[in-house]
Amino acid sequence: MRFTLDHHSKTPVYLQIKQTVLAAIRDGKLSPGARLPATRELAQALGVNRSTVAMAYDELLADGAVESFVGRGTFVARQKLAEVAPLEGRAARRTPLRKMVWEGVFSERAQSPVVESLLDLYQVSTLRDVISFSGSFPDAASFPTRDFRNSLHFAERTLGDEVYRYGPVAGYERLRDYLAQRMRESGADVTTENVIVTSGSQQALDLIARALISPGDAVAIENPTYPGAMTAFALAGARLLSIPVDEDGLCVDVLENVLKVQRPKLVYVVPSFQNPTGACLSWERRRRLLALARQHNLPIVEDDYGSHLRFDGDPLPHLKALDDTEHVIYVSNFSKSLLPGLRIGWCAAARPVIARLTAFKQNSDITTSPLLQSALWDFCRRKRYEAHLERIRPIYRARRDMMLEHLRDDFPSGTVWTTPAGGLFLWVTLPAALDATELLYQARQQGVVFSRGRLFYSDNPKRNTLRLSYGHVSLEQIERGMRVIGSTAKAMLSRVASRAAERFHSQTVPLV
Structure with a gap:
């Protein structure tokens, strides 16, 4: 072999x-x-x-x-070996059957690196009986289950059998009205006809990719970025153009240089608490990005999973709120801030875009649950969503602060990290000699897991990076888990230094 x-x-x-x-x-x-x-x-x-x-x-x-x-x-x-039952009218016989071998049967797309990375991320995020800093989930202890259950009962009582039938493909109209109004309050020029409700924001990204991307088209994408977006665009046949991210978000100057020689079909960006780095696209870069979009007729897909989860500083406007030329396709959801199991997201865009997304959704899942949509509308109209956000923001701030404290106290010298003003995670870069894959393996033996940074890169992955999520872990779990990761990283770095010293001494030739 x-x-x-x-x-x-x-x-x-x-x-x-x-x-x-x-x-x-x-x-x-x-x-x-x-x-x-x-x-x-x-x-x-x-x-x-x-x-x-x-x-x-x-x-x-x-x-x-x-x-x-x-x-x-x-x-x-x-x-x-399985045994086949005797055929009627024939002598009984035992015929061995080989189990199906699925390797080699899957399509090239199903075996692509982006799918393998997504599977890797999923497997780690769903491990049980561990302290997991992997999945970017909201805090289960803060789920407003009682209030939402009341809204479910209200939807059943008032709408009756209607909530158990197929609903409109574009979504429950009252919920679309609410979402459009919410966006208008943030400054965006959006009406109900500009909104489609989707089964989570991941479906919105998939529909956008299917509606806009032809095989061979280029897509400008942050690097590192959300793996689900990479997968959606790559499976549509896109070539991914990697644009770096720094502490102020997408490097718009690099994108500007790329646009001089390439013509991407769209640019994908997470401007608020970027996944995975937690960076926020600065005000100036937001303006420059929109100017480039107008200059090059370039659609912008704005993935806003969590601008409403800001707990420090003043909020920045959505790109959609600054967009007066319909270049921005806005995507958001309730999964990261309310109840992941709802699987309700939405997309706001120009009417021609919404029309095509609706056609593709019809062919995908026909509709998002009318019962859950109507219950969510009732929950939101009673101002319970805003009250929920007010409750969870200080919780997430406290967890971020504890994670930062342990990064300072427990991690090896030379480690650097981001300090997000909101969202659910932060980004860590270990000393160059360390490998996050080996660190994950050793931490997992001690009951702690995290997301390896290399899974978020579309190009030139950095093996010494990791994403740490704090949204769904308690303060006690953060304290124990961060000490495990930090002490393990220190021990690994010490072993690397010892091996380097041994190699140096073994290669040293004494002077005579």
């Missing part, structure tokens, strides 16, 4: 190892029951960290491709 690893590939090394082993099993080069090399042995042979091989083996074990036995090692799983 030969391994050919590409350390510059967007596919993580551990997934490359996994795919090589699966290919060898599928091609018969590894037979059922064959023993795989020990993790330490294979790591040394490939020149990678042992934790990288261990993660590959964990993936293979989860897929059922291998079996692991304490003290014995890891082996290719023996094919389980």
Whole structure:
């Protein structure tokens, strides 16, 4: 079995190892029951960290491709044989059937690096019995379940069977009225006809990609950025043009230079508490970005998951509120601030855009739950949403502050991080010698997980970065989890320094 690893590939090394082993099993080069090399042995042979091989083996074990036995090692799983019942009128016979081998059946899109990264992020964010700084979820303890349950009952009583039928594809009209009014209050020129309700903002991004992107089109996208957006555009066939992000958000000057030589179909931006860095696009950059959009007839997809989660400083206007030429397609949701299980988002854009998004939604899921939409409208019209936001903002500020405190006290010297004024997460850059993949593996053994930064890059991933989410973890969990990550990072850095010193001394030739 030969391994050919590409350390510059967007596919993580551990997934490359996994795919090589699966290919060898599928091609018969590894037979059922064959023993795989020990993790330490294979790591040394490939020149990678042992934790990288261990993660590959964990993936293979989860897929059922291998079996692991304490003290014995890891082996290719023996094919389980099913028995076919005897056919009527024939002598009974036992016919072994091989299980379906799904590797190699999936489309190229389903096996693309962006999908693999999204699967990786999902698997970590859904782990149980750990302290998870991974998923960007709101605080479950603050869910206004009682108030929302009352709104559900109200919707059932007043609308009756209507809430159990198919509703309008573009959404429940009263909810669309409310969303349009809310946007007008923020300064945007939006009417009900400019709004479509979607099953979360992820569906909105998918509909936008399907409506605007043809295979081969370029999309300018922040780097790093939200993996769900990368996936939506990449699966539509887009080429991703990576535009860097700094403490003031998207580097608009870089975008301006790109526009001199390329013609992207659109630019995607998270201007408020950018995912994953937490940066806010400055006032000046917002103005410059809109000017570029007008100059180049460039649509802007504004993903606003959390401008309403600001707990420090003065708010900045939405791009949509500054847009008087209909260049901005605005996307938002209630998942990050209210109840993730609602799966209700919305999009506000020019009427021709909404018309096409509505057509694609009709072919996607027909409608978003009328019951949940009508209940959400009742919840919002009673001002319960604003009251909920007022309650959770100080909670998130306290959690961010504790996370910052432990970054200062517990992490190795040379670590830098962002200090977001709102949102649900912050961005950490470790000393260059550290690898967040190995750090995640070691922290996971101690019951703590986070999101590796490399999963958020469309180009040139930085292996020493990570995103830490504070929205859904308690102060006690932050205290314990941050100490685990910090102490583990310090220990790793100490080992790196020791190995470097050993290499230096072993290579030193004494003068005689």
